[in-house]
Amino acid sequence: MSFKSLQDKIDQLGNPAKWLREVQVGAYQYPVKSEYTNWRDEQRSWHDTVGLLDQSLHMTDLYVEGPDTIRLLSEVGVNSFKNYGRNKGKQLICCNQDGYLIGDMVLFGLEDDKVNIVGRPAVANWIEFITSTGNYDVRTERDERSVSNPQQRKTYRFELQGPNAWRLLEKLNGGPIDRPKFFHMTEINLAGHRARALAHSFAGAPGLEFWGPWEEGDEVRAKIVEAGAEFGLKLVGGRAYGTCAVEAGWIPSPLQAIYSGEGMRAYREWLPGNGFEANASLGGSFVSDRIDDYYLTPWDLDYGRLIKFDHDFIGRSALMQMADRPHRRKVTLEWNADDAIAIYASQLHDGENGKFMEMPSAHYAAHPYDSVMQGGRHIGLSTYPCYLSVQRKWISLATIAEAEMGEEVSIIWGEPDGGSSKPGVERHVQREVRATVMGWPYSSAAQDYRSR
Known part of the structure; x- marks a missing residue:
């Protein structure tokens, strides 16, 4: 079945919260040699x-050049662009009109009126849409990631x-x-x-x-x-590279908040029906029939501290209304070793097996979301589980409410009902994994670097 646009795919298949779980594309690809040594x-x-x-x-590179470059960035970014220009880097954080994240990419200030925007495609797509439908004196040039670029x-x-x-x-x-x-x-x-x-x-x-x-x-x-x-x-190589972000405390790809709402319809009609967003597979134990339940705010990822209300930007009014509300916060979850071992043991004994934990990155969807529980209550989402051989620990990043540092929570590992139809999902049963709430970044070197 072919689709003219992302909106056309939604019109034909219905609720995206359901069909994104069955998308056959797996984890985000790092097309380099998987290991050079081990x-x-x-x-x-x-x-x-x-x-x-x-x-x-x-990564996708989007070059933007012209007199309105900084105005464009300021109007799509929640963070401030005062004094930004040549030889400066910056994290560009973009939200939809309702204040939920579309994503973030890294800006490289090549000149005062020329930038390169580098990262996963979601924000580059959004900026190209804004420039093509808005009144900006800029030129764009796209250098697409290699999996989509011959x-x-x-x-x-x-x-x-x-x-x-x-x-x-x-x-x-x-x-x-x-x-x-x-x-x-x-x-x-x-x-x-x-x-x-x-x-x-x-x-x-x-x-x-x-x-x-x-x-x-x-x-x-x-x-x-x-x-x-x-x-x-x-x-x-690609296997080790995929763990860098988790150790450093960066959640690389929140599900882009574009699949619902009339305010984003024009964008969905502009996006292709077979592009990055149309194949943004969801995976994990957290399941909801409301696609909005997968959306994250800047505060969920510790970006709230970067929001600057000193300029007008897409999502500003919604974020101002959210600012004084309680927010989830980003943490590292250190998985209980015995519970992780029990999942591996289930592969070696008769009976029902848990979802296999691929080392060093147990990601099997573009957007992995596992439920975090405490006292029988859902308190947040765990994402991007990985094994760190230096620390000899399984960890994941999470955005949670209520639980304090050092407290124990539990992660539901594996998908319900035996698992979805994604190729990387074998038949399995869900397992509960205890975990300790810790700060981020998990790496002691990164903690020292961040403190300085």
């Missing part, structure tokens, strides 16, 4: 030595993270690098080429993200590998 040592690299993370293929990418994008990252970067640069402030940009030398770089800490360790023309990527990578040998460099 994912356990690759996870350890950004803790103990240095890891090279290849971000060249899995063409060569415009740029390579690498990141070096770990305690040895800075020494390796300065060796590659041929001398000292003035360390830019957090989320500020600089330029460095790599294999005889000039690259732009952003200072941040995706994996919670020191380092830089840097990029340049695609044609230079192989040469730059080879030089990094050669120079990195003395620093214990490890190439980080």
Whole structure:
């Protein structure tokens, strides 16, 4: 069955809260080699030595340029864009008219009137819609992620993270690098080429993200590998890479709040019927017939502190009304080891098995949502469970109400009624997993970095 638009798919199939659970697309793809050595040592690299993370293929780049660039960003972003411009990074957070999240992407200030917006496609799609239907003097150029793009990418994008990252970067640069402030940009030398770089800490360790023309990527990578040998460099494959965000405390893909409401109808009619949003599979133990129950507010993801009401933007009035209400908060859940072991044991004994927990990332849908319970009450959602070999723990990120730090909650692991029809879901029964509420980021290095 083909669909002209996302709205057409909803019109034909009905309630999206039901058919999104049966979408056959699984977890978000990282189209790089799954392991270069083994994912356990690759996870350890950004803790103990240095890891090279290849971000060249899995993110969408949207370039926006023109006199109205900052006005556009200010009118779609809940955060302020005062004094934003060249050589500054920023997290762009977008909501719908009702104040619920469409998503977030990272902004790279290439010039005062030119930015590159990088991340999963949801926000890039929203901005392209706004520019195509609004009155903005801007030009856009899209460089789509490789799974949806048969063409060569415009740029390579690498990141070096770990305690040895800075020494390796300065060796590659041929001398000292003035360390830019957090989320500020600089330029460095790599294999005889000039690259732009952003200072941040995706994996919670020191380092830089840097990029340049695609044609230079192989040469730059080879030089990094050669120079990195003395620093214990490890190439980080897709399996380990998928755990970085959880350890650092970032929920990468809340379900975009676009599937309901007349205010978003024009956008749904603009979106393709086979695109990212039309295949945004839902998975996990949390099930509701109301698609709105899957929507999140900025406060749910700890973005409430970034909202600035000093400018007019989409969703401003709704967020002002929400501001003084009670909010869920983002936490890390540390899973009980015995309960996790019991799920693995169920695979080895006769009887009903629990949902298999793939290591190191147990994501089997684009948007995994598991119910968090306390005292028999639903108190929130757990998402992106992963295993950290350095800490020897299963953890997940969650947005919850009521429970305090150090308290015990429980996660319902597995889907009801034996599981959905998604290819990554075998027949299973649900299991209850105890978990301890902890802060975020879980990584001690990231905690130190964030405090500074």
